[in-house]
Amino acid sequence: MPEAQATDIFKERLKDARKLRGLNQAELAAKAGLPAASVSHFESGPRKPSFDNLKALASALNVTTDYLLGRSDTPEASAETVGRLHRDLSKLTEEDLKLATEFVGLLAKQRGAKASE
Template sequence: MTDKITPSQIFSERLREARKLRGYNQEDLAARAEMPATTIAHFETGTRKPSFESLRRLAVALEITTDFLLGRVDSPELAQAGDPLYRDIGRLSGNDREIAKDFLKMLADRNAKKDKG
């Protein structure tokens, strides 16, 4: 007997992974997606399945594609095209790319220092 992962299980795992990737707790995501936090909890435990509208709201709130949430893409990096920041960086050229890269590194370093205490 094979333990095949169902689409609902994939969605639950991907939603949790994307939420944590963005640094949100369930309440944060719920507020951004304009839905109750209990709904997020139900989606993550697999006790409820999202409607198309809920799926769309979650993808927008997480700035990630529905393909990642639904398991059509295996890596959140491959779903970056849904992230407006990623799309904007892709349109930069030359010196602007270097400035953006330096600025993003500075922000990441600042956040890393905050996380350490």
């Protein structure tokens, strides 16, 4: 992904997640332990957060860093749950991974059907 495109995705995702959580820029900054101007710069300018600031923003917004960076499209997944699932993947066999993938697909399909009812 070109760097300009990644920066644009981050800016949009940060703004979308902040609005989803009902926070203004100053509230997000306070929750993440950042200066108020930082969130404004991240959302509107070419400035990018450090790794530590990215983690603080994701934690304050209860989203994953992957969501903020455009690697995941679901802001609802909490970082804690995703981390726990990721840690357990190494314990699964190839057959277990296939079964888990099918199960997750089934759950997503079922959730989609319920949402359209």
